[in-house]
Amino acid sequence: MTFLPNSPHARDVASIVHSQTNLRKHLEAGPTIITGGDGVYVTDDDGNRLIEGVAGLWCASLGFGVERLARVAYESMKSLGYYHTYRHNSNEAVIELADHLLSIAPVPMSKVLFQCSGSEANDTAIKLVWYYHNAIGRPEKRKIIARKRGYHGNTAAAVSLSGKPDMHQDFNLPFEPFRHTEFPYYYLEHEDGESEEAFAARMAASLEALILEEGPETVAAFFAEPIMGAGGGVVPPATYYAKVQAVLEKYEVLFIADEVICGFARTGEMWGCQTMGLKPDMISCAKQLSAGFQPISALLINDKIFQAMLTESDKVGSFAHGYTYAGHPVAAAVAMEVQRIYQEMDVVARVKRVGDHLSRRLDGLRGHPLIGHVDGRGLLWGLQVVRDRATRALFDPAVAIGQTIGDRTREHGAIVRIIGDRIVLAPPLVITEDEIDALVGALEKGVDAAGRQVA
Numbered sequence: 001m002t003f004l005p006n007s008p009h010a011r012d013v014a015s016i017v018h019s020q021t022n023l024r025k026h027l028e029a030g031p032t033i034i035t036g037g038d039g040v041y042v043t044d045d046d047g048n049r050l051i052e053g054v055a056g057l058w059c060a061s062l063g064f065g066v067e068r069l070a071r072v073a074y075e076s077m078k079s080l081g082y083y084h085t086y087r088h089n090s091n092e093a094v095i096e097l098a099d100h101l102l103s104i105a106p107v108p109m110s111k112v113l114f115q116c117s118g119s120e121a122n123d124t125a126i127k128l129v130w131y132y133h134n135a136i137g138r139p140e141k142r143k144i145i146a147r148k149r150g151y152h153g154n155t156a157a158a159v160s161l162s163g164k165p166d167m168h169q170d171f172n173l174p175f176e177p178f179r180h181t182e183f184p185y186y187y188l189e190h191e192d193g194e195s196e197e198a199f200a201a202r203m204a205a206s207l208e209a210l211i212l213e214e215g216p217e218t219v220a221a222f223f224a225e226p227i228m229g230a231g232g233g234v235v236p237p238a239t240y241y242a243k244v245q246a247v248l249e250k251y252e253v254l255f256i257a258d259e260v261i262c263g264f265a266r267t268g269e270m271w272g273c274q275t276m277g278l279k280p281d282m283i284s285c286a287k288q289l290s291a292g293f294q295p296i297s298a299l300l301i302n303d304k305i306f307q308a309m310l311t312e313s314d315k316v317g318s319f320a321h322g323y324t325y326a327g328h329p330v331a332a333a334v335a336m337e338v339q340r341i342y343q344e345m346d347v348v349a350r351v352k353r354v355g356d357h358l359s360r361r362l363d364g365l366r367g368h369p370l371i372g373h374v375d376g377r378g379l380l381w382g383l384q385v386v387r388d389r390a391t392r393a394l395f396d397p398a399v400a401i402g403q404t405i406g407d408r409t410r411e412h413g414a415i416v417r418i419i420g421d422r423i424v425l426a427p428p429l430v431i432t433e434d435e436i437d438a439l440v441g442a443l444e445k446g447v448d449a450a451g452r453q454v455a
């Protein structure tokens with residue numbers, strides 16, 4: 001494609017490297033420029049008004065263009081704008097936010113560390129895993145286990161946790177002490193005749209075998225998203241986490257819940273830990289913490305971790321870690337206002353109600369010849385595309401069935417997230433039942449059109 005000289009498209013292609021994008025194709029195709037947003041809709045530069053079925057990157061929980069948040073950011077910038085939290089400094093906004101997060105934590109938590117992204121929150125958690133074990137005199141406990149197809153971010157350490165080979169290839173990653181255990185997706189991964197319960201037991205046994213193979217004295221921590229987001233909106237079987245947590249306890253392995261997607265009502269409870277029954281030592285969260293309006297993340301740690309940090313800080317002289325923008329007063333003020341809005345709208349009750357509607361509305365697709373499995377909680381749903389429902393056979397990747405469905409759905413007015421041959425829905429939490437009908441209606445048309453195209 002040739003771009004008009006000096007057009008936004010030409011300047012974009014000339015100046016920006018886009019994440020998770022085929023770079024050569026981008027030089028040809030150029031960007032889709034999003035020009036505005038209101039409620040659950042965004043508008044692109046071709047004038048299309050599209051329902052954002054995945055809230056941007058699972059974060060715009062209050063939709064787009066929220067004046068109330070703009071006012072809070074304005075006031076905060078006018079009165080201070082910036083200050084740091086190094087060397088005993090603090091600000092009211094970050095204190096209030098930390099207090100609030102501890103008050104709603106799903107298990108007793110002691111302190112909060114702030115960062116700017118989910119990746120940084122997980123990166124901090126990784127450092128604290130090592131710090132903790134050094135403090136308690138177990139420095140050999142260094143290995144960290146996460147799951148194949150799990151996603152925990154893209155800094156060098158957080159992407160080492162992520163079980164996504166394309167994100168490791170030729171970046172010389174993952175770092176050495178990271179290991180990956182099985183992807184707990186019953187529908188595609190179970191053996192013939194295996195019950196969900198037996199599958200969950202096999203997943204936990206496989207984690208235990210990995211710990212034993214590595215040497216339990218070297219295994220420090222396990223990271224998991226309660227419901228897997230970028231792995232495709234995958235809900236592990238009911239008894240999976242109870243079995244996994246028993247293994248972690250047996251070998252004194254810390255458990256970190258990555259709530260970057262699930263946190264703040266996405267799964268129909270305030271935390272994915274509550275939906276799935278997790279009792280972690282640390283919790284990372286971001287995205288819906290600020291409804292995506294400011295880059296801020298939080299890591300909640302329990303007292304066991306904090307006591308060890310005190311010991312190390314005594315030894316070293318300070319807690320020698322931090323970021324310029326950690327606890328940023330504007331980001332914290334906006335995040336706190338988002339939390340107030342959640343309380344006012346009774347976000348958990350709302351997500352349960354509209355989530356039930358979304359589940360019912362997906363019934364049509366549950367019987368579709370191209371859809372093998374539909375599962376989710378609250379407003380986080382994953383649909384598995386199959387070539388043959390009877391055998392659960394998948395399409396040849398060259399067919400790009402997922403992308404075709406995504407493209408056709410967009411033509412019918414909605415953006416959905418395509419992850420290989422999975423379709424994920426995670427709309428803003430403010431979505432109404434009518435808007436859910438429109439979103440699923442567009443997806444149904446997209447799946448039908450893609451089916452005709454590949455027939």
Ligand SMILES: Cc1ncc(COP(=O)(O)O)c(C=O)c1O
Nearest residue numbers: 117118119151152153229260261
């Ligand atoms: C579960 C999970 N953890 C961590 C991250 C990384 O967050 P960020 O992109 O803000 O660094 C993501 C991003 O999608 C995520 O889904």
